[in-house]
Amino acid sequence: MARTSGPETRAKLIHAAEELFAAQGVDGAQLRDITRLAGQANPSAVQYHFGSRAGLLDAVMAGRLARTEQVLVDLAYDPEADVHGLVTALVTAEASELRTERGRRCLRVSAQLSHESGVRARTPHPTLAGTAYWALIERIAARLAADGLPEPLLLERLDLALTVVGAALADRARQYLDGTEPLTGEALFLADLVETTTALLRAARPRSL
Known part of the structure; x- marks a missing residue:
């Protein structure tokens, strides 16, 4: 050998x-x-x-994040955009992984780790600390706070939204890898994912609050 x-x-x-x-x-x-x-x-x-296994997993995610970071830089999105604009940047960056077989596999991996981002504690996972991706998440959180959403509910919604995006993209990646014909074209799928995620984040406060 x-x-x-x-x-x-x-x-x-x-x-x-x-x-x-x-x-x-x-x-x-x-x-x-x-x-x-x-x-x-x-x-x-x-x-x-x-x-360790955790160290190997961090290395896998570091490579995936590096690619996403580059897409965010190339997007040059408006940091003062509203929630819809920020979610569009997030989904666009994440969806760039659909272009390659490697990226599709990494989407399937990262979807399993969505609750480990650190969003609920506002403390990023070490691989996310200081990244453009985390800054984007913080900007979305700031828009929700400006709308008067209480901090605990805000963080739960944001964590859920990231989980939804991750799960949707991972399932799309699975279809591509398996050769399954998706129900919708990719452009429509991504546009609907942006709208659905934005609606989740901007939903009315529960009446009990």
Whole structure:
């Protein structure tokens, strides 16, 4: 077997993890299967390069986030936009992962981690700290606060909205990967996802408040 460098081995393990985490689940995929798929003879390769399953998962998500960050930069969206405009930027950036097989797999992985973003505690997951993506989330939260939505309800809605977006895109990614014909074209799907998510966030306050 040809020798590979540390960075090459890391890249192979990340690619294998993306495939198996997407197909078998973040908790279901076995590290030994990831190591084997990456072509590594050392059964401890994941621990050596990433420290743990969590470290490998963070590496997968870091790569996915780096691509999303670049799309956000290229979008040059208006930071003073209303909720609809900000949600449009969010969905557009996230949906860019639908363009490639790798991105589709990563959408299926990240949807499993939607509640780990740190939104409910306003403390970003380490991979999100200081990112344009987190700044966008904070801007959406600020618009909702300006509408008078109480903080606990605001954070629950925002977390739910991110979960909805993640689940919808992950299901679309699954259809593409499986060769299933979607019910709607991609442009209509994304436009409706923006409208649905915006409506969720801007829904009237419960009458009991």
